[in-house]
Amino acid sequence: MFGIYIHIPFCRTACHYCDFHFSTNTQTMEAMEAALVKELELRTAEEKPDLRQLQSIYFGGGTPSLFHLSGLEALLTRMLPHAPHCTEITLEANPEDVTSERLEAWLKMGINRLSIGLQSFDQHQLDWMSRQHSAEDAAAAVHLAAEAGFTHISADLIYGLPNRTQSFEDELEQFVALPVDHLSAYILTVEDRTVLGRRVERGAQNVPDDEAVEAEFQQLCRAMTDAGFEHYEVSNWAKPGGHAVHNQHYWSGLPYWGIGPGAHGFDGTRRYANVANNPKYIRALDGASSAADLPCEGEALTPTDRYNESLMTGLRTARGIDLTNLDNRFGLRPDVAEPEAWKQFLDRGILKEIGGDVYRIAESHWVMTDAIAAELFVA
Numbered sequence: 236m237f238g239i240y241i242h243i244p245f246c247r248t249a250c251h252y253c254d255f256h257f258s259t260n261t262q263t264m265e266a267m268e269a270a271l272v273k274e275l276e277l278r279t280a281e282e283k284p285d286l287r288q289l290q291s292i293y294f295g296g297g298t299p300s301l302f303h304l305s306g307l308e309a310l311l312t313r314m315l316p317h318a319p320h321c322t323e324i325t326l327e328a329n330p331e332d333v334t335s336e337r338l339e340a341w342l343k344m345g346i347n348r349l350s351i352g353l354q355s356f357d358q359h360q361l362d363w364m365s366r367q368h369s370a371e372d373a374a375a376a377v378h379l380a381a382e383a384g385f386t387h388i389s390a391d392l393i394y395g396l397p398n399r400t401q402s403f404e405d406e407l408e409q410f411v412a413l414p415v416d417h418l419s420a421y422i423l424t425v426e427d428r429t430v431l432g433r434r435v436e437r438g439a440q441n442v443p444d445d446e447a448v449e450a451e452f453q454q455l456c457r458a459m460t461d462a463g464f465e466h467y468e469v470s471n472w473a474k475p476g477g478h479a480v481h482n483q484h485y486w487s488g489l490p491y492w493g494i495g496p497g498a499h500g501f502d503g504t505r506r507y508a509n510v511a512n513n514p515k516y517i518r519a520l521d522g523a524s525s526a527a528d529l530p531c532e533g534e535a536l537t538p539t540d541r542y543n544e545s546l547m548t549g550l551r552t553a554r555g556i557d558l559t560n561l562d563n564r565f566g567l568r569p570d571v572a573e574p575e576a577w578k579q580f581l582d583r584g585i586l587k588e589i590g591g592d593v594y595r596i597a598e599s600h601w602v603m604t605d606a607i608a609a610e611l612f613v614a
C-alpha cells in the first residue's frame with residue numbers, strides 16, 4: 236500500500252515563521268494545475284506501486300484550500316477511478332477559505348477529511364503569526380465543516396508561541412469543545428531563513444525557553460487524554476476511528492509519492508525531492524515526456540540510514556520499536572549497538588518495555604524524542 240502527497244504551493248500572504256515552500260504569486264495557478272496533473276500522469280504510467288494499491292491522498296501546502304476547485308478535481312479524477320482501496324483523502328484548509336460552497340464541492344469530489352489550520356485561539360498570537368483568520372473564524376470553520384458532513388476533521392495547533400494573552404488551558408478548553416476527531420500540535424520552530432529566524436538572531440524577538448515549551452506540552456498531553464484523545468504520535472492525537480491513515484506511510488517506512496514543487500517522495504529504498512521553485516517546476520513539467528525528466532533529486536538510503544530512520548519514526552509513536560524486528564531487518568538493535576545510552580534511558584524511566592521486545596518512550600519524555608533517538612543512532 237502507499238500514499239500520495241500533493242503539494243499546493245500558494246498562499247495568500249506569508250506567515251513570518253514559515254519555512255514551507257509556497258509563493259504568494261497566484262497567477263501561475265492554472266499552469267501549476269497542468270504541471271501537477273502531468274507529474275501525476277507520468278508517475279502513474281511509469282512508477283510502482285500502481286494506483287490499485289493507493290490507500291490515501293493528502294493535499295498539503297502552501298494552502299490547498301486556496302487552489303481552484305477544477306485543479307483538485309482534475310487530480311482526483313485521474314486517481315480515484317483506479318484506486319479502489321483509497322479510503323482517506325485529506326485537504327489542508329485555512330479557516331478563511333472554509334465556506335459552504337467550497338465544503339460542498341470538496342465533499343462531492345471525494346475529499347473526506349479536512350485538516351484545518353487553527354494554530355491558536357489567542358488573537359494576539361494569530362496577529363503575531365500574520366494569520367488571516369481570527370479566533371472566532373477558526374471555531375466557526377470547524378463547525379461549518381462538521382455541519383456540511385465532514386466526519387473526520389483534524390486541527391493544527393502551534394504551541395511554544397510568544398505573546399500569550401490567555402492561558403493555554405483556556406485555549407485547550409476551547410479546542411476540545413470543537414467537533415474534531417484529530418489534533419496535530421507542533422512546537423514553534425525558529426528556522427534561520429525565515430523572518431522570525433532573523434528577528435530572533437538579532438535579538439528583536441524573544442521566544443519561550445525550553446522549560447516553558449515543555450510545560451505547555453505536558454498541559455497539552457493532560458488535556459487531550461482527559462478529552463478522550465489517544466496520543467499516538469509525538470505531535471498527533473486521535474479519538475477512536477480518527478487516526479490518520481496517510482501519516483502511517485511516513486512512520487512505517489512505507490512508500491509514498493510526492494507530487495508538486497518542494498514535495499518529497501520515497502519508493503522504499505530511495506528518497507527524492509522535487510525542485511522547490513514554482514516557475515522551474517512548471518517549465519520542467521512542460522518539457523517532460525517521461526518520469527526521467529521530472530525535476531527531482533534523489534538519494535538511495537543505505538541500510539544504516541534506514542535503521543536510524545526506523546528508530547526515529549518508531550520512537551515518535553506510541554507503538555514504539557520492536558528490537559527483534561529491527562534485528563531481523565537490519566542486523567542491528569539499539570540495546571546492542573548503543574548499550575550505554577540504552578541502559579541509561581531505561582534506568583531513568585525514559586524508555587519502557589511495553590511487551591515482548593517492544594519499547595517506547597514514556598509520554599512525559601516525548602517532547603525530547605528527536606534528541607533521544609539521535610543518541611541511539613549508529614554511524
Ligand code: SF4
Nearest residue numbers: 246249250253296297
Ligand atoms: S499559510 Fe501555512 S504554508 Fe502558507 S505561509 Fe502561512 S504557515 Fe506557511
